[in-house]
Amino acid sequence: QLQLQESGPGLVKPSETLSLTCTVSGDSISRGNYYWGWIRQSPGKGLEWIASVYYNGIAYYNPSLASRVSISIDTSRNQFSLRLNSVTAADTTMYYCARHLSTYTGSYPFDHWGRGTLVTVSS
Amino acid sequence: EVVLTQSPATLSLSPGERATLSCRASQTVSTYLAWYQQKPGQPPRLLIYDASNRATGIPARFSGSGSGTDFTLTISSLEPEDFAVYYCQQRSGWPPRFTFGPGTTVDIK
Numbered sequence: 001q002l003q004l005q006e007s008g009p010g011l012v013k014p015s016e017t018l019s020l021t022c023t024v025s026g027d028s029i030s031r032g033n034y035y036w037g038w039i040r041q042s043p044g045k046g047l048e049w050i051a052s053v054y055y056n057g058i059a060y061y062n063p064s065l066a067s068r069v070s071i072s073i074d075t076s077r078n079q080f081s082l083r084l085n086s087v088t089a090a091d092t093t094m095y096y097c098a099r100h101l102s103t104y105t106g107s108y109p110f111d112h113w114g115r116g117t118l119v120t121v122s123s
Numbered sequence: 124e125v126v127l128t129q130s131p132a133t134l135s136l137s138p139g140e141r142a143t144l145s146c147r148a149s150q151t152v153s154t155y156l157a158w159y160q161q162k163p164g165q166p167p168r169l170l171i172y173d174a175s176n177r178a179t180g181i182p183a184r185f186s187g188s189g190s191g192t193d194f195t196l197t198i199s200s201l202e203p204e205d206f207a208v209y210y211c212q213q214r215s216g217w218p219p220r221f222t223f224g225p226g227t228t229v230d231i232k
Contacts, residue, residue: 037221047167047210047223060218063124096166107173108214108221109157113166 002026004097004114011120012091018084018119022097023077030055030075033103037110038071038082042093052100053080087121094118125149125215127224135232142198144227146211151191155214158187158196161226162207170209171196198229206231 008020022036029036037052051071053059059071065084073080084091095117098110126149136142146156154174159167169178171187174194184199198205211224 046225047212049221049223052219052221060220062220098166101172105173106153106155106214107157107212108155108219109169109172109178109212110159110167111169111172111178113168116166 002099002112004099004112006095006097006114006117008117008119010118011122012087013123014088014121015086018082018087018091018121020082020095020097020117020119021079022081022114023079024099025078028075029073029078029080033101035060035100035102035108036073036080037098037100039096039098039110040093041096041116045093050082050084050095054102089121092119092121124220125152125213125222127211127213127222129209129211129224129227131227132225133228133230135230136201137232138201138203140201142196142201142205142229144196144198144209144229146189146194146196146224148192148194148213150215152213152215154190156187156189156194157212158185159210159212160205160207161210167210201229205229 003025005023012018035052038050051061053071053073068085070083097114099112100110128147130145158171161167175187208226
């Protein structure tokens with residue numbers, strides 16, 4: 001059974017870099033047909049897609065965050081990671097990692113999600 | 124950016140009733156639209172993809188329709204576990220971009 005688990009510090013200081021890792025179990029992250037992505041959710045802004053990466057490292061970013069975001073994948077560890085630079089209080093929210101389909105579908109739906117990790121930006 | 128609008132914001136219904144939720148896109152997204160259900164303290168759960176295809180394990184009472192800019196999620200007969208928030212999500216362009224709607228809350232009348 002596929003499982004995704006987010007990990008990383010729950011507290012980050014303003015202007016610093018937020019780093020999160022998603023560990024995938026139950027399937028190989030190297031298998032094609034899927035992207036691996038990050039989504040965040042706040043009461044004020046709802047669900048916001050941040051970035052997605054393919055097993056070969058090709059990445060796609062939300063244009064509104066692209067200047068501050070980097071996503072990477074480590075197939076040897078079955079993990080993918082997110083880095084968000086220059087964080088502010090506005091980046092305080094729940095962060096989810098998720099798998100989404102990339103073949104035989106046009107909507108590229110997010111079919112498996114982690115339980116999420118709450119990140120607070122505060123000094 | 125494609126903006127998704129969902130209506131109504133809140134739908135108050137009783138178990139056994141039919142729920143009809145709407146999602147409208149600011150520009151055409153073909154059938155590249157998915158629906159999710161979210162309960163408190165849980166991540167979203169995929170219900171429908173490509174406008175009308177049920178995801179694995181989703182009961183038949185959930186159905187989706189639409190194309191272009193107007194989409195509908197229908198729950199034919201509400202079960203107690205269906206009271207939740209529902210979101211739509213679209214994929215557009217290349218490289219792909221994804222946006223979500225603001226959600227519709229289905230609560231017990």
